Amino acid sequence: MTLLLMSSLLSMKMQTCKARVLVLMLSVIFWAASYSCAAWASAQPNNPYPEDEDKQVILYESFSERPKHMDPAVAYSSNEYAFIAQIYEPPFQYHYLKRPYQVVPLTATRMPEVIYLNQKGDKLEQGANDNDIAFTDYMIEIQHGIRYQPHPALATNTQGDYEYHQLSTAQIKAATSLNDFNITGSRELTAEDYVYQIKRLAHPKIQSPIAEIMKNYIVGFDNFSRQVKDKPKTAIRNLPIAGVTALSRYQYRIRIKGKYPQFIYWLAMPFFSPMPWEADVFYDQAGLADKNITLDWFPIGTGPYLMAENNPNRRMILLKNPLFHLETYPTEGEPEDKQKGLLTDAGKQLPFIDKVVFMLEKETIPYWTKFLQGYYDASGIASDSFDQAIQFTGSGGVALTPTLLEKGIQLQTSVTTSSFYMGFNMLDATVGGATEQARKLRQAIAIAVDYEEFISIFMNGRGVAAQGVLPPGIYGFAESKEGINPYIYDWLDGKAQRKKIDAARQLMAEAGYAGGIDPKTKEALILYFDTTATSVDDRPRMNWYRKQFEKLGIKLVIRATDYNRFQEKMRTGNAQLFVWGWNADYPDPENFFFLLYGANSKVQYGGENAANYHNPEFDRLFEQMRNMDNSEQRYRIIQQLQEIARHDAPWIFGFHPKNFALFHSWYKNLKPNLMANNQLKYTRIDTAARAEKRQQWNEPVFWPLVLGGVVFVLMLIPAVNAYRRRVKETKR
């Protein structure tokens, strides 16, 4: 185009001819531009989706990191659960609306019958002494008539033989994706499928992240694991596992060692979803893995959705499972749920959405822009866009900015069931140990490190300063004055106030470090902070930490290193101070206090107790508390555990992050549920409102393009004149 334009302009000979050609060209450009504008304006040229999807009931979401696993025995990350929790169905789930979190049946007909047994295998009464309980049986009965999604692994021919269980080389060669196997089939879900999945958890070749934990609980798990170590995955079907038995087509039993009430939470996680044996037989055929056709990428479940497209490099698509069993929207919730419109769909059949499209979006700028354009239905708030989305009110609360309010966007906030803390290595000679001197030093530092300030500066206020081990929402978390950490905070004017720095200095003096001077060296006490924060962006945070320690006269040395070296230091006990976090597996205090349990010490036992804290009294109380059902007595023990942890201060209790999520006005049935991962089935979209808003927000603007074109052509005129002058001069 440019070449043509240039040569045509340069070949003009007469002034009048030049003017005519110019007018002609400008007219062509103008009409071409007008035509394009008219054609494009009727649609939304910036719409990243096909136009015919506009009126369909499709939810658009994004993902920034490709999930590594779709096999429910292996997947353990939130970005993996976002998909598989919609596809697989464990026997139990969390109630969507009720709080505190409550486990309810999903594919099970009712909550499991829990039977306690003594060492001889005799049944014990409910409420039996914990010491007498040698085993616990979970008797689970599943619903009749639940069917698997249509899948090639279950396809059979007229003789009843499996269509694709013995693929020929040609068939494998021709296949590029699971969709190339045209025939699909289904069958009823049976108790045996749940048993089979537990066997899969035990198989070393599957590499389930919870295999090592389950060895401690499920009877026969460890033996089975050893037995099948060298066998193929498909061999486990006919091998029995002592503790897990299908009692009938619809009932199975899991026998665990001792008493472990938290086991019910595991049964609500995708790890314990059913798996048809046919899946392993189909996917294990040689050659399919070379084409990425594996169970790890193409799930097979009974849930409300099935995976129609798995392209983690670009897009993942879930479609409504046509064989999904009857499940209805909850009819009960918290008292205010009805007022909030959360029970409008009560009793209606789930799911409401036909298709869910997850688009890969790695950068926050395009992600945020697409959300504002209405092309994503929900969004988180990155720090880059925080100021555009949120403003602080006079009372310290948060609200949406007028621009977002104008668009009808809804803000949903919730404190996560996570804890971030700065840990002291209790094996360290300076900050560790149970001596009074070390304890006072730790407490002084805990006062000085002002996490309220940290939350304000580095998290845009998206967090709550921690008062103890437990985050809000976990049983045993105490509110108000009862729940504060008295060693760090005072209760003043109805709220927790961090103690003055003088109190910390006093503690330093009592610890033998008056003014922050180390009596051994007569110089400022030097402490070492090990971290993985190596980038330039992390520098302000590290400087902030230094300043917090400087308040006490302590010199903090930052030892930034890569993740692997950091992990190594933690494993070998060579770190002194570190920052760590924990996200709840399930809503039980045991899942947090075990982080300080002596038998979980990282250095000694390779456990999750990164501070290597060991207090016999704490351990005794923890062992007592962990097997108890929630009760007044359990609550009291939890408060005792909190008190010991606050007093000994192996951690500086940091913060519990606050989730801020934005949703468009057409997004319905919104309620944060930090435990359930299968919320998609409850979500409803008002597609008509979405189409209208998208049209309104995305009208293309063409005039700058037309103007640019005209300016470009006008700029060529002096160039042409100059050229013609030069040609004339050359000729002379």
Next chain:
Amino acid sequence: MTQYIIRRLLYSLPLLMGVNILTFVLFFVVNSPGDMARMQLGQKHVTEQSIANWKQQHGYDVPLLWNSDAQGEKKITDTIFYQKSVGLFLFRFGVSDSGRNIGADIKERAWPSLAVALPTLIVGLLVNICFALLMVLFRNSYLEHAGIVLCVILMSISSLFYIIGGQFFIGKILRLVPISGYDDGMAAIKFLILPVLIGVFSGIGSGARWYRTLFLEEVEKDYVRTARAKGLSETQTLFQHVLPNAMIPILTGVVVVLPLLFMGSLIMESFFSIPGLGSYTIDAINSQDFAIVRAMVFLGSVLYVIGLLLTDISYTLVDPRVRLS
């Protein structure tokens, strides 16, 4: 020439082996197989047993370079280096540490990379040549000076700015194209307009200045003077004589990058969510997936060797005086 090509291909074998060893050593100086296992297994409930299982499953439970416990040739073959490297020379990239087949991923991701890189290269070449020719046409005038200043300004701006600025102005303010994304077949066009436009625009500064230098060198030569003396116009001289002669360095410069177009652009693909090989490599580095890093480095080396070979061959095609021996 056939002999020359065969010889060059044989020369590349030790080169590729060297690259492979270097990648291997550099990677394992920083990471041990245990580190890789921890990275893949996540942070929760990772035990020594699960790490041992992972290493055994992924073939990282043997020594790195030398197996002193083995007998005979197994001292070499029963090592991570041997088992992970030999397949590369047959283009069997194996399975990534996260379990996906690398070859299948590369096949799938090479096309989106090419879909962005090829139009960017062709359109960019045309635009740069036109701009450079215009500057030469108006040499020693205020137009040329303005062109050079514009080129320097364009060169001075970070490519990241072009990307973010382009997304903001064309995608967000004008709402003319999707701000990011990708689709199959012809539906991909609307997603490619913006990255190609930005790719071309960000390359004008350096490209046009480089071509201008080549053209200026040519216009001073005797044959150009002769052409002018014969009465050809300046346009005819430039397009019919200067341009074909200046194409030799341009063409060879282009041919060398042709195979590498498959490798994609790291930043562009990330910002526009284009599922190409550029973002594949970056993701692999971030997740310490040695299998992918090794495969991509090897593939990059192979393509570079091919590019250099093609350049040599292209010399003989565009300049009959050059003979390969």
